[in-house]
Amino acid sequence: xxxxxxxxxxxxxxxxxxxxxxxxxxxxxxxxxxxxxxxxxxxxxxxxxxxxxxxxxxxxxxxxxxxxxxxxxxxxxxxxxxxxxxxxxxxxxxxxxxxxxxxxxxxxxxxxxxxxxxxxxxxxxxxxxxxxxxxxxxxxxxxxxxxxxxxxxxxxxxxxxxxxxxxxxxxxxxxxxxxxxxxxxxxxxxxxxxxxxxxxxxxxxxxxxxxxxxxxxxxxxxxxxxxxxxxxxxxxxxxxxxxxxxxxxxxxxxxxxxxxxxxxxxxxxxxxxxxxxxxxxxxxxxxxxxxxxxxxxxxxxxxxxxxxxxxxxxxxx
Amino acid sequence: xxxxxxxxxxxxxxxxxxxxxxxxxxxxxxxxxxxxxxxxxxxxxxxxxxxxxxxxxxxxxxxxxxxxxxxxxxxxxxxxxxxxxxxxxxxxxxxxxxxxxxxxxxxxxxxxxxxxxxxxxxxxxxxxxxxxxxxxxxxxxxxxxxxxxxxxxxxxxxxxxxxxxxxxxxxxxxxxxxxxxxxxxxxxxxxxxxxxxxxxxxxxxxxxxxxxxxxxxxxxxxxxxxxxxxxxxxxxxxxxxxxxxxxxxxxxxxxxxxxxxxxxxxxxxxxxxxxxxxxxxxxxxxxxxxxxxxxxxxxxxxxxxxxxxxxxxxxxxxxxxxxxxxxxxxxxxxxxxxxxxxxxxxxxxxxxxxxxxxxxxxxxxxxxxxxxxxxxxxxxxxxxxxxxxxxxxxxxxxxxxxxxxxxxxxxxxxxxxxxxxxxxxxxxxxxxxxxxxxxxxxxxxxxxxxxxxxxxxxxxxxxxxxxxxxxxxxxxxxxxxxxxxxxxxxxxxxxxxxxxxxxxxxxxxxxxxxxxxxxxxxxxxxxxxxxxxxxxxxxxxxxxxxx
Numbered sequence: 001x002x003x004x005x006x007x008x009x010x011x012x013x014x015x016x017x018x019x020x021x022x023x024x025x026x027x028x029x030x031x032x033x034x035x036x037x038x039x040x041x042x043x044x045x046x047x048x049x050x051x052x053x054x055x056x057x058x059x060x061x062x063x064x065x066x067x068x069x070x071x072x073x074x075x076x077x078x079x080x081x082x083x084x085x086x087x088x089x090x091x092x093x094x095x096x097x098x099x100x101x102x103x104x105x106x107x108x109x110x111x112x113x114x115x116x117x118x119x120x121x122x123x124x125x126x127x128x129x130x131x132x133x134x135x136x137x138x139x140x141x142x143x144x145x146x147x148x149x150x151x152x153x154x155x156x157x158x159x160x161x162x163x164x165x166x167x168x169x170x171x172x173x174x175x176x177x178x179x180x181x182x183x184x185x186x187x188x189x190x191x192x193x194x195x196x197x198x199x200x201x202x203x204x205x206x207x208x209x210x211x212x213x214x215x216x217x218x219x220x221x222x223x224x225x226x227x228x229x230x231x232x233x234x235x236x237x238x239x240x241x242x243x244x245x246x247x248x249x250x251x252x253x254x255x256x257x258x259x260x261x262x263x264x265x266x267x268x269x270x271x272x273x274x275x276x277x278x279x280x281x282x283x284x285x286x287x288x289x290x291x292x293x294x295x296x297x298x299x300x301x302x303x304x305x306x307x308x309x310x311x312x313x314x315x316x317x
Numbered sequence: 318x319x320x321x322x323x324x325x326x327x328x329x330x331x332x333x334x335x336x337x338x339x340x341x342x343x344x345x346x347x348x349x350x351x352x353x354x355x356x357x358x359x360x361x362x363x364x365x366x367x368x369x370x371x372x373x374x375x376x377x378x379x380x381x382x383x384x385x386x387x388x389x390x391x392x393x394x395x396x397x398x399x400x401x402x403x404x405x406x407x408x409x410x411x412x413x414x415x416x417x418x419x420x421x422x423x424x425x426x427x428x429x430x431x432x433x434x435x436x437x438x439x440x441x442x443x444x445x446x447x448x449x450x451x452x453x454x455x456x457x458x459x460x461x462x463x464x465x466x467x468x469x470x471x472x473x474x475x476x477x478x479x480x481x482x483x484x485x486x487x488x489x490x491x492x493x494x495x496x497x498x499x500x501x502x503x504x505x506x507x508x509x510x511x512x513x514x515x516x517x518x519x520x521x522x523x524x525x526x527x528x529x530x531x532x533x534x535x536x537x538x539x540x541x542x543x544x545x546x547x548x549x550x551x552x553x554x555x556x557x558x559x560x561x562x563x564x565x566x567x568x569x570x571x572x573x574x575x576x577x578x579x580x581x582x583x584x585x586x587x588x589x590x591x592x593x594x595x596x597x598x599x600x601x602x603x604x605x606x607x608x609x610x611x612x613x614x615x616x617x618x619x620x621x622x623x624x625x626x627x628x629x630x631x632x633x634x635x636x637x638x639x640x641x642x643x644x645x646x647x648x649x650x651x652x653x654x655x656x657x658x659x660x661x662x663x664x665x666x667x668x669x670x671x672x673x674x675x676x677x678x679x680x681x682x683x684x685x686x687x688x689x690x691x692x693x694x695x696x697x698x699x700x701x702x703x704x705x706x707x708x709x710x711x712x713x714x715x716x717x718x719x720x721x722x723x724x725x726x727x728x729x730x731x732x733x734x735x736x737x738x739x740x741x742x743x744x745x746x747x748x749x750x751x752x753x754x755x756x757x758x759x760x761x762x763x764x765x766x767x768x769x770x771x772x773x774x775x776x777x778x779x780x781x782x783x784x785x786x787x788x789x790x791x792x793x794x795x796x797x798x799x800x801x802x803x804x805x806x807x808x809x810x811x812x813x814x815x816x817x818x819x820x821x822x823x824x825x826x827x828x829x830x831x832x833x834x835x836x837x838x839x840x841x842x843x844x845x846x847x848x849x850x851x852x853x854x855x856x857x858x859x860x861x862x863x864x
């Protein structure tokens with residue numbers, strides 16, 4: 001069908017454009033936007049791609065996903081979203097195939113140990129699979145919308161009055177978190193500016209517009225003022241499987257200083273930033289925007305309150 | 318007519334009682350108490366008020382009369398009255414001035430005259446209006462203009478001064494030329510604009526200017542050189558303190574100079590005395606700064622091994638010299654990682670000097686240290702002062718580097734001359750620090766080109782054509798960003814913080830120094846040898862015994 005071929009090539013173009021944009025870097029896109037774009041692209045693949053069986057679909061998504069992640073390995077949200085979609089496909093297939101979710105998990109673990117591989121071959125075609133998967137992806141998109149708000153809702157539990165809070169760089173999640181708390185409580189914020197791009201300046205200006213008393217200082221003064229700080233609240237780019245963070249350059253210093261003064265460190269991150277990759281990541285390429293600092297996992301667990309992750313309330317795989 | 322001792326004591330008592338009636342509990346702060354211990358017949362007074370809670374601050378023994386119930390403050394008031402009496406009679410007494418206190422720290426009358434209250438220096442009491450009023454009066458007496466603070470201060474630092482550099486000092490205050498020597502005015506301007514920067518450079522410049530002061534000084538009739546010169550120095554020191562708070566090295570140098578002046582024997586003629594003073598100053602400069610640097614460079618050379626990767630921070634004249642010397646002595650191949658931080662960006666100066674010598678350098682900003690430290694073998698830092706509890710006071714960011722190095726098990730070595738050892742104790746960076754002076758408007762990254770200047774200095778051109786000329790003093794740095802305005806920067810054509818003054822909720826903090834706890838430092842290399850941080854009080858004790 002010429003229509004399908006057209007759609008196919010159009011889709012391919014869109015994927016290529018997305019990958020090119022990722023590769024270029026430049027402006028620092030919101031992780032949420034990247035995640036949303038990835039999901040939309042994957043939804044289009046599911047909807048318009050040429051596949052008839054679940055297995056083919058998964059292979060298709062895997063290939064496209066690899067192409068997108070190869071464009072910019074530091075954007076881990078792309079890979080995370082691809083993995084979640086694959087999981088969704090597996091679940092939907094399993095449900096259609098007649099198996100319940102729980103036993104599926106149990107069986108697959110058992111099977112992994114005994115047989116060394118999934119016995120599912122995903123060969124049976126189900127016509128409703130396409131619609132189901134698309135619906136599940138739509139749910140994920142809706143869930144994405146609400147992450148920041150869900151995190152901000154918990155702000156009042158963690159910030160009390162007359163506190164001095166320190167943060168670094170510009171994280172929109174943390175900005176929403178602090179703004180929400182500022183509606184009811186009075187506190188001060190110290191922002192480390194994070195040279196050379198000085199994203200901290202923008203964060204400080206935005207916070208001060210909400211009448212939060214903000215102070216901007218250079219990164220060199222982090223240890224010097226840490227003794228007067230009550231809490232450190234940061235955002236992050238990725239959370240690795242061992243609990244380490246990949247965050248903006250300077251976060252490691254901030255964390256060490258907080259540990260030295262026994263100041264609690266809180267990380268605000270939505271679920272789609274969780275990555276199943278481990279520490280082997282840190283030796284690969286990095287971009288100028290987010291130089292990697294990966295916390296040692298032992299460091300993270302020895303903080304007085306270990307990095308508390310604020311999760312949206314909806315379940316996810 | 319010479320009053321006998323008893324008559325003088327009587328006079329003193331009467332005056333004291335009169336004053337007590339007049340002013341009630343308010344102590345008399347009318348006299349510049351900086352003249353050190355007033356002379357007491359046959360009673361040399363122990364060290365007067367170094368600004369630290371050391372034992373000597375307990376003051377002199379007042380055993381000359383049983384003063385049961387009389388507090389230290391009342392005795393001081395008595396002695397001041399006695400001084401007045403003497404001066405009124407134009408008596409040139411032989412003063413046995415003891416160790417003079419560091420200047421620029423005016424005495425405040427203790428608020429409770431009955432108890433032993435430690436007197437705090439003025440520059441950490443900016444939030445106390447009565448202390449500021451007294452200081453203003455003192456400056457008025459000395460005819461030194463008072464400098465106004467600038468901008469809203471961060472609450473945590475409201476006890477410190479914060480100045481602006483946008484308008485040069487001479488526009489902000491009118492400086493009486495009869496009181497203050499023009500060379501000192503020029504020095505003050507150079508300090509406040511950040512043209513002379515760095516502990517050693519400031520101290521050397523100060524001593525050179527004092528040499529000139531002494532040269533141009535002539536004793537007025539009926540005065541003793543030893544006392545009058547010290548009195549003449551005071552307004553100059555206050556003025557310099559207004560331009561930029563004195564550093565620990567400058568403070569120690571001034572203490573030394575005052576002691577030398579006051580210990581001059583009376584028998585010398587004026588020109589002989591001046592000659593002797595100049596020689597002493599030269600000797601101090603040579604021994605404490607130049608030769609010390611040589612000694613430290615030699616010691617540190619032993620610590621640099623082949624194929625080392627050395628991390629340095631900011632711009633320290635000692636560390637630069639050490640590295641250049643080590644490189645010049647062939648046989649040690651090493652490379653250097655230069656860490657820099659905004660807004661001062663002093664690391665660029667270090668980078669320039671090292672690269673000119675042919676040393677292989679890497680340049681990073683301070684937030685990348687946890688990325689480079691795994692490949693660094695040692696860290697070499699400079700210091701502004703070493704405090705009595707072993708803490709290192711240095712440029713802001715040093716403590717961070719020490720902290721992260723500790724986490725990576727990289728040894729941290731601090732190079733510091735002994736004349737910077739100071740008897741203060743400080744546990745954090747808040748109690749006494751420096752907040753910005755004035756700003757050099759935002760220089761975007763990497764836009765200056767040095768060009769040789771005919772007077773032997775270096776001309777730097779900022780992007781908007783601004784030209785700063787730097788004398789080639791040991792450690793002159795292009796930017797001396799102290800002002801909060803220095804944090805403002807252009808990114809993507811927009812200065813986010815441009816309107817910070819109008820925004821009530823937004824403050825900028827531009828610290829200059831910070832304090833590194835002694836457990837983060839592994840070794841201190843001094844001209845007396847290589848000592849651990851905790852040996853600093855021992856060195857201080859030995860030095861005091863020597864002097």
